[in-house]
Amino acid sequence: MGPSVVRSIFWAGMIASVVGCNTTTERYQQEITQIKEVVKEFYVKGPHLPCWLQNPVSQERTGFIGVTPVLDLYGQQAIKASRKVALNKLAQYYSLILTEQDVRNITNQDTAEITLDSGRTVTFLPVHVTDSVIYSYVFDGALDAIARLSQSPMAQCAELQCDFSQCTPSWLCDTTPNTITSVSYLTVAPHQQLAQAQKNAGVIASLLDTSHVNIVDTQTELYQNLSGTEHQSISRTRSGSVTATEWQSPLLHTRSCSYGHTLVAQFTLPNSMTRHDIPLQLHENWKTQPQFQGRTIAxxxxxxxxxxTPDTLLSTAIDLAIKDALIELAKVKGVEVLSGVDIRYDNGHYYLSNSYFSVNQIVSGELIDIKVTYKNDLPMVYVWLLEVV
Incomplete structure (x- = not known):
């Protein structure tokens, strides 16, 4: 719909107001509301982002996003620098070694196809520029492959807003295997947000791959009756750690959405680490079940x-929730329980019981769901892990 159509709708609204004496007030208000909705749809809901920015990977193409500040050291638009970042991601994912000539072949032109010294052909699409960031995109394939795609990589899409409570977009709540959902808050360096999301995804991947859980939970029960006053309390403390080796393998950024100033991005594990190829066929009430196909759900x-969290970051809260679930998985594998009782009297009496739960296990898990809600502007994060055996 072009501006002329919008003008026609506007004049239709004016005519409706002139002949308002022949219509009811209710119908007149309905017509005005319809006009407003059409104009709102045209101006507000219109596409304004390249689709690849939120869906760099599809079944037909595998692409990579490079992000840099808008200007380079010379005050020029940093298109080449941004494209170099994207190309480096592609090379890392496919285990390619870029040559100096490969880097020199990068151009500023809108759409550019280059053949790497390795023999692989890649294509750059027009960059997306904001006030502070340049986004570039390169996909694995030749320029003429664009015509064969079901959706043109040049297409524009509306910005996706994340809604965990409504599972929007749907991938926030699906059970696609070997995927990791990561987040990153917008910082003073906006061009680093995507890189930080990928770094956070690596932390999650390392925890899920193999974690060493070495913790001690202490539960203290106290009952006292002093001077006729009864009081009973239970306190719990935890010490120890959940550690994992730093993640080294490349992760593929497949899609993303925005949650306020937070980027929520999904990544997939390398094919060489795939544990299974089809989504888990979970029952509708799987969250109420302790196991799935003989494996523990925590x-x-x-x-x-x-x-x-001290750093106020949602990504840290997610990491801690995952560690909490890993501890629950470790408890299923084995817990050493030590109890002690101490009774003392002092102008009355009280009963004190201490229980120590020691866990020292190696566990692996698969992230099957994550929920984020807010209460009093503070996040509450819930994660469900499936034991990997």
Whole structure:
């Protein structure tokens, strides 16, 4: 719909107001509302982002996004620098070695096809520029492959907003195997947001791959009756750690959405680490079941007590929720329980019981769902892990 159509709708609204004496007030208001909705759809809901920015990977193409500040050291648009970042991601993912000539072949032209010294052909699409960032995109394939794609990589799409409560977009809640959902908050360096999301995804991947859980949970029960006053309390503390080796393998950024100033991005593990190829066929009430096909399902959470991480980052809260779930998986494998009792009297009496739960296990898990809600502006994160055996 072009501007002329919008003008026609506007004049239709004016005519409707002139002949309003022949219509009811209710119908007149309905017509005005319809006009407003059409204009709103045209101006507000119109596409304004390249689709590849939120879906760099599809069944037909595998692409990579490069991000740099708008200007380079010479005050020029940093298109080549941004494209170099994207090309480096492609090379890392496919284990290619870029030559100096490969880098020199990068151009500023809108759409550019280059053949690497390795023999692989890649194509750059027109960059997307904001006030502070240049996004570039390169996909694996020749320029003429664009015509054979079901959706043109040049297509424009509306910005996707994440809604965990409504599972929008749907991939936030699906059970696609070997995927990791990561987040990154917008910082003073906007061009680093995507890189930080990928770094956070690597932390999650390393935790899920193999984690060493070495913790001690202490539960203290106290009952006292002093001067006729009864009081009973239970306190729990935890010490120890959940550690993992730093992630080294490349992760493929497949799609993303925005949650306020937070980027939510999904990544997939390399094919060489694939554990299974089809989505888990979970029952509708799987969250109420302790197991799935003989493997433990563990729930981990962070934020239920209204606390936030020291760095106030949602990514840290997710990491802690995953560690909490890994601890629950480790407890299933084995827990050493030590109990002690101490009774003392002092102008009355009280009963004190201490229990120590020691866990020292190696565990692996698969992230099958994540939920994020907010209460009093603080996040509550819930994750469900499936034991990997």
């Amino acid at each position: 729930l981990g959470n962070f934020g239920e007590r209204g606390k936030m």
